[in-house]
Amino acid sequence: MKKNSWKSGDPFIWLTGLSLVFSLIMIGGLLFLIMYKGLGFFWPSDIAVIELNDGTYYMGEISNREKKPEPGEAVAKNKDSRIQLKIGNRDLYGLDFKWIDENQIKSIEYPKDAVVLERLEWGNMYGFIKGIRSDGTTIATGNVESWPVLKSLLPKTHEIHKEIKRIEKKKIGDINYNISQLRLQIRKLELERGENKSSIKKLEEKIEDQNKLFQEEESKLTSLYKQLNQNRITISTIDGREKEMSIGTIVRAYRPNSMSIFEKLLIYFSKLWEFVSGNPREANTEGGVFPAIFGTVLMVVIMSIVVLPFGVLAALYLREYAKQGLLVRIVRICVNNLAGVPSIVFGIFAVGFFIYGIGGTIDSLFFKESLPTPTLGTGGILWASLTLALLTVPVVIVATEEGLAAVPRAVKEGSLALGATKFETTWKVMIPSAMPAILTGVILAIARATGEVAPLMITGVVKLAPDLPIDSHFPFIHLERKFMHLGFHIYDVGFQSPNVEAAKPMIFTTTLLLILIVVILNLTAIIIRNYLRKKYTLPGV
């Protein structure tokens, strides 16, 4: 007898397989694109010196190559290609990138002594070292002689930078903090309108003391800056211009054309590390994204801490305590639909309810002395986390309800039959049994929350936050502070930055990082869930 393949469901199996393959290809493609574009960003590529037919020279990193587009043509048919050169030296040229037609090129060379200087300002500089001066006297001239001198000077400047940063952040930060605290105390006393002139006087004296300390630190800083600017380097560019600058502004110097793969790898990882652990520079288009990583993770953690008990309690009430009927069914439908409301709506609600409503009220009750500057009555990481918790609580409720529904009735009765109260049964049997499902809900919530940007833009995310939400000042966790976020960072660098072309790779890298963080957060939750599953149930059940 002939087998009826349609009835046996074979085509259906192919269909399921096909859809899976399709999804995998889409995800894989996206990831590959992001990795390809993102991870290459830190590679120190060789510096090309290009001579054109008309005798002009250009120097820089070849960053792209494409078919030359003709005006009025959607798809480039032209056989001619052009290359994109990162020429850097923004202070001299104004633009970082230059398109060069390939048929104009006479020759390409890779001179061994071409240097790349990564600077605190104005981006990269490409050129040749002309000489180094210290306190006005020349200590090295020419490429060969100056290179080792530069190399030996750089570590010292890095030390000085660290010291400056320490004084600025820690010492002066502390002093500023103390002064603002003292000011607030004075203002509080003034508001009380009591006979406390003497204590106000005492506080003012303390402020004076702090001011004196401030002066001391300031003078230390000035001398450090002087040291920093002591040594100056002169670079000559390919088109014959010269540029003198302080060695203190140089982050990194290397000669890619004479470096081995191993040396390049070292540079690669040091740049990667700077990206993950450093602070942003140059309107976020350079430097690191550490504050954004920190803000993103902290926000998601706070969100999870809030959303877990909230969602679980709400689901418990719906499933275990509420009288099942029309009303509960309507509530359930509403909760499900809440998950589909555009996130910006939650953001607007949060601005009105959390920030102006709750935050404003708290300010007027407890932080009177610092008004009109709002403390909690403005966007901050707490409000952003709460907004996301609100946004994701339906997911947790639905997952928890399903988990609770899956606990067999017999198990529940078994607990009650042993004399447990309903509360004890819920707490000791129902919730542990439903825990894997609850965590699945949290995982979905985390995934959604990490990727959300729109509501954050109005509830506390900023382009550049001066301080992290956690520091060494009491009470250590400052949830009222504004914070940075990777998702917003992508938007900001990609669409708001003055130098989009230079920032493009940065966008891919940041995206990659964001995806990585989502994966790490999810993996943690999944590992916890699997551990609980193994502990409580059969494998695979």
Next chain:
Amino acid sequence: MEVILNLASVQGNILKYNQILKKSDQLIKQNLEDKKQDSIRKEGRSHQLEISDPIVEIENLTLEYDGKPAIIDILIDIPKNHATAVIGPSGCGKSTLLRCLNRLNDLIDGVTIEGSVKISGEDIYDSNIDVTELRKRVGMVFQKSNPFPKSIYENVAYGPRLSGIKNSTDLDEIVENSLNGAALWEEVKDRLGESALSLSGGQQQRLCIARAIAVEPEVLLMDEPCSDLDPIATGKIEDLITELKQNYTIVIVTHNMQQAARVSDYTAFMYLGRIIEYDITENIFLRPTNKQTEDYVSGKFG
């Protein structure tokens, strides 16, 4: 192998049977007087048995699920420190009756209960009764095993912990004794920390028995406790019941006639929600007065 085991257990049963006979004879003689008085009170019953020292007294109990009666006008006393078997075809209301004794039916929506159930003279459907206290006194082993998704140890320690026992040496002792009682200790003593769900079906059922006896209830309700068990485990559980009934009252639902005959002193036959006949076990099996009972116990039913 199994044949031999079965034979052995049959032999054991005959011995037990003789014991039962002796015991019930004594009982009847002793309490002849009291029974006469009782019978005046309980005119309306469908059976003649009088119990002198009842721990559970059920009077005119009717239970409806959404208006459909599941047990009707039950009137039966259950003797203290004896085993009473409830037999009857599937769906006749045995489980429902059992669940009335620890008020587990309260949890089901749409249940209405009429009549009264007294345990040790207290009406358990009185509004002043603390249901959790009641359930600690009336333990239950369910028809289908229902271990908690916790470790084996935690399953058994669950009840004692609820009663406020925290000392770990006390708990260890209770757990060991209870598991021994349920004939499970030897199999699980090295894996007490493992999930209870990793046990086999029969082991899970014995774990549920251990869990129920760990709180030392006055009355133990057992709803087909041996349906999942092999002959050896069944034998062990039956031994346990024989032992437990010295100090506890046991009500056991079973589909296994031999088992009812082996372990119980009294037997009630239920049919379509009513108690058709209730008597000492020997009478139900050897001298049933009702035609339906006779058909059922002799296997002619249906």
